[in-house]
Amino acid sequence: MNIQLSVKNAIETLYGQELSDNFVQLQQTKKEFEGHLTLVVFSLLKISKKNPEQTAEEIGAYLIDHVPAIAKYNVIKGFLNLSIASSYWLDTLNTIVNRPDYGATPVAPEAPLVMIEYSSPNTNKPLHLGHIRNNLLGYSLAEILKANGYRVVKTNIVNDRGIHICKSMLAWQKWGNGATPESAGKKGDHLIGDFYVLFDRKHKEELKQLQSSGLSEKEAEAASGLMNEAREMLRKWEAGDLETVALWEKMNSWVYAGFDVTYKALGVDFDKIYYESQTYLEGKEKVLEGLSKGVFYRQEDGSVWADLTADGLDSKLLLRADGTSVYMTQDIGTAKLRFDDYPVNRMVYVVGNEQNYHFQVLSLLLDKLGFEFGKGLVHFSYGMVELPEGKMKSREGTVVDADDLIAGMIDTARETSEELGKLDQCTKEEADQIARIVGLGALKYFILKVDPRKNMVFNPKESIDFNGNTGPFIQYTYARIQSVLRKATELSIVLPEVLPTTIPLNEKEQNLIQLVSDFETVVREAGESYSPALIANYIYELVKEYNQFYHDYSILREEKTEVKIFRLVLSKTIGSVIKTGFGLLGIEVPERM
């Protein structure tokens, strides 16, 4: 039974007028007032032709007589506060309890197919805090869309070619002494990242020397032996030189092994990975095709451009005069390959907001080239992650490394748990497991609870504070619910399939059921607005309410059996909503902690 609909129908009958669906809006009653749902009657004055109080009074009285779910009402100014009957809440709870997939829409085989691209690392740098936000958002988004009934393909595009890769390769050749991840005792991505940094340092030294011998900055850059060697290496790579390609493959495989470790630790994965080395030539073809169709034009020097002035943008370069491709060309190529591989209905790119313009252009170009998903392309744009002391800058060494951060979170979780004596009863494996779940939960929740569009400040200290609006607080509540349920089993209490609807409920219990029943709506809205933050903040709200309830009312000690059982069922349901909600955020939940 849908109360919103019942109220709408009642008002239509009362005033003999058809109303549009969103004309009657029920909202949650504010805490200070009695009731669950509130109807604001100001917009109805036109059809009631009475003052606000009279109108509210009239509708309230009518609802009591005609809608059984509504037990009481009160009127304050133009606000009609409705109290819903306990039996209605119990019905609602019974429905939810018996739906193991509560909150999710089942995915049909013919459901629309959404492809989500996220992560997109460079192979010359280990993942950092910014990637963590990207990965967490991308993965969570995939889960949320699945819960909204979409088929989802998670994909990653690895930027594995270009001059920057050659720099690491060159540094390894010159100064690496044949180092491998094993011999150096480092993850492959860190090893390569270190060589990239090394190249940069040596290159700067070289420039400094050249400049001190009288060359200008530009001249020094042109005379740089290291840089020329790197360029030469890129030429060899593009020409398919066997030795160069072999080295490139070996070093890349180290990096991928390193990335895999980080992805696994974060709990993210991909259905299909694309590599730019395999897609960058595709885009060129597509651009030339567009050129022949007259969508693009060629300049005198031979470079190819798209004129987007009609769309309010500038002209955009697509192929250089020497015929080589640029970033945009590659993205067109990747899009083509993806479209060949999957019948994608919608494409979502999880990429930072510094690329808003790029995706605006990409959308237009794909559309002009005839890709169905071009126009509807979604750039899921998110803000930067800053530190309390300011932006992360690689040259100042203030970049927070993803692996270090994850390890740090787990360590802190373990230390805090040990201090509190939470792990005393656990085996070593259990303790490790809990530390991992809690540490990562803290990190993930801290990142995901913030509106993706906003720049955010990541405070490592605050994120491992286990109080307040944090992952661990929510996980703790879940673990405690499991503990209550275990004890109930020990006491041989069996929870029924269906609760009798005659149990008297107090205000807090009704509020909790109301909150739980909102979950489905929250999941849908999170899918529509692409915002995991909606779910995170909802779960926190629910958990906070439940904690107060937990402290104010005894569950196992309740004298009346039927009330005790009801509270157990309510707790169990809230536990499963927490678990599902956290699942949508990619956060695990511990059975005990």
Next chain:
RNA sequence: GGUCCGGUAGCUCAGCUGGAUAGAGCAACAGCCUUCUAAGCUGUGGGUCUUGAGUUCGAAUCUCAACCGGAUCACCA
């Protein structure tokens, strides 16, 4: 300068399809562990929702303008 995004408590963030006295957490202060897990609960203090106009019975929320902050406007990716 053009375009896009943000500006809410000392700090980090909710709230934004217009509704009642703007909410949490952190930090500060005061209580609560013979208790189903105190990683918790309760209370106190803290606000010109950047500013100004407009629309409206009613604006943190919508419109316009200004100010501040960020991103972007590369033959980098």
